[in-house]
Amino acid sequence: MRGAGLALAVLLALPVVAEARPDTRPPARPEVRASAPGQASAVAEAVIGAARAQVGQTVTYDPAYLRLAFPGGDPPRDRGVCTDVVIRALRDGAGLDLQRAVNRDMAGNFASYPQSWGLKRPDSNIDHRRVPNLQKLLTRVGAKLPEDVAFLPGDLVTSMLPGNLPHIMVVSDRAGRAGPLVIHNIGAGAREEDALRRYPLTGHYRLDGPALAKLRALDR
Numbered sequence: 001m002r003g004a005g006l007a008l009a010v011l012l013a014l015p016v017v018a019e020a021r022p023d024t025r026p027p028a029r030p031e032v033r034a035s036a037p038g039q040a041s042a043v044a045e046a047v048i049g050a051a052r053a054q055v056g057q058t059v060t061y062d063p064a065y066l067r068l069a070f071p072g073g074d075p076p077r078d079r080g081v082c083t084d085v086v087i088r089a090l091r092d093g094a095g096l097d098l099q100r101a102v103n104r105d106m107a108g109n110f111a112s113y114p115q116s117w118g119l120k121r122p123d124s125n126i127d128h129r130r131v132p133n134l135q136k137l138l139t140r141v142g143a144k145l146p147e148d149v150a151f152l153p154g155d156l157v158t159s160m161l162p163g164n165l166p167h168i169m170v171v172s173d174r175a176g177r178a179g180p181l182v183i184h185n186i187g188a189g190a191r192e193e194d195a196l197r198r199y200p201l202t203g204h205y206r207l208d209g210p211a212l213a214k215l216r217a218l219d220r
Contacts (some may be wrong), residue, residue, distance in 0.1 A: 008071055010098070012015035013093075015082070027115035030157060035128050039048075040116065040152050040153035040154045040173060041208050042156065043093070043094050043154065043207060043212060044152065044153055044154020044155070044207070044208070045153070045154065045173070046093035047089045047090060047094055047154050047170065047207070048089075048093070048096055048153055048154050048170065048172060048173050048183070049093060050088065050090075050091075050092035050093030050094075051085055051086075051088075051089035051093070051170040051172075051183040051190070052088040052172070052192060053092070054077075054085055054088060054089070054183070055183070055189075055190045055191060055192055056069075056089075056189035056190075057077055057078065057190065058077060058079065058080055058084070058085070058189050058190040059076060059078055059079075059184060059188075059189035059190075060078055060079040060080075060189055061079070061080070061081060061185055061186075061187045061188060061189065062075070062079035062080060062081070063081050065125065065126055066125065068099070068124070068125050070099065070103070070124040070125075071099055071100040071103075071124075071219075072091070072097060072099070072100075073124070073125070074087070074088065074091075077117050079168075079189075080185060080190075081129060081144055081185060082131065082167050082168050082169070082185050083128070083130065083131060083168055084129065084130045084184065084185065085168075085169075085170060085183060085184055085185050085190050086098070086134065086156060086168055086170060087099065087128060087129070087149050088181075092214075094207070096207075096212075096215055096216060096219055097219050098128045098134065098137075098215075099124060099128045099220075100130070100218070100219050101128075101137065101215050101219045102122075102127050102128040102133055102134070102137050103122050103127060104218045105137055105140065105218055106122040106127055106133070106217075107122050109140070110122065112136065112140070113127075113132075113133055113134040113136050114133065114136065116132065117130075120161055125163045129138040131158060131166035131167065131168050132166055134156075134158075134168060135158055135166075135202075135203050135205075137215075138156065138203075138205040138207075138211075139203075139205075140216050141210075141211045141214040141218075142209055142210055142211045142214065143156075143205040143206055143211035143212075143215075144203060144204070144205055145204045145205065145206055146204075147204065149204060151171050151179065151180055151196070152171065152206065153171055153172060153180065154170065154171060154173075154206075154207070155170075155171040155204060155205065155206050156168060156169070156170060156171070156203075156204075156205040156206075156207070157169050157171060157182065157196065157201060157203065157204055157205070158201070158202045158203040158204075158205075159198070159199040159200060159201050159202055160199060160200050160202050161186075161199050166202070167184070167186060167199065168184070169182035169183065169184035169195070169196070170182060170183045170184065171196070172192055174192070176193070176194030176196075177194055178194055178196065178197055179194075179196050179197065180196060181193060181194055181195075181196070182195050182196050
């Protein structure tokens with residue numbers, strides 16, 4: 001009896017090994033917190049990393065109209081335009097789908113968006129890939145900043161290229177001679193370079209706090 005009791009005590013002391021099961025939970029989104037002066041938020045850091053990962057992967061500038069899945073639609077990763085850098089960075093880094101956010105906001109507020117393409121209703125294949133539409137969405141959710149606010153890593157910046165071509169960039173956490181570097185696709189694939197002020201700036205946006213929460217509410 002004494003031996004049986006000892007054996008039972010040993011068994012009870014052994015760790016319980018649970019059956020391994022796949023983790024079906026969605027990936028955790030980065031913490032939403034306010035940025036201290038000169039400091040990027042956790043979301044911004046994740047977005048920068050996801051934007052930088054496109055360098056060397058997206059190697060072609062291709063503005064072709066494509067029929068995309070919805071939500072989560074994306075052109076082939078080796079190609080795209082400036083907006084695709086931002087769309088992919090927010091999807092991969094922040095778990096935020098601009099395709100769905102733009103589509104949902106346009107569906108309820110179509111007249112508030114630019115009417116430059118002769119559309120009568122939202123088009124989920126292309127609306128989110130147009131810079132003016134992203135500018136309008138970011139302004140509507142409160143992400144637009146005054147002109148005198150310093151740039152932080154992870155900010156989104158728009159500019160106007162020759163020929164009145166709108167452009168959008170992700171501000172990097174690395175510095176160049178003229179200020180922070182940017183990650184963008186301006187014609188030769190995704191690159192990180194010293195080009196923040198190469199062309200006239202038209203907008204400065206920050207996805208932090210309430211603005212990010214509003215975007216996420218549209219992406220549900």
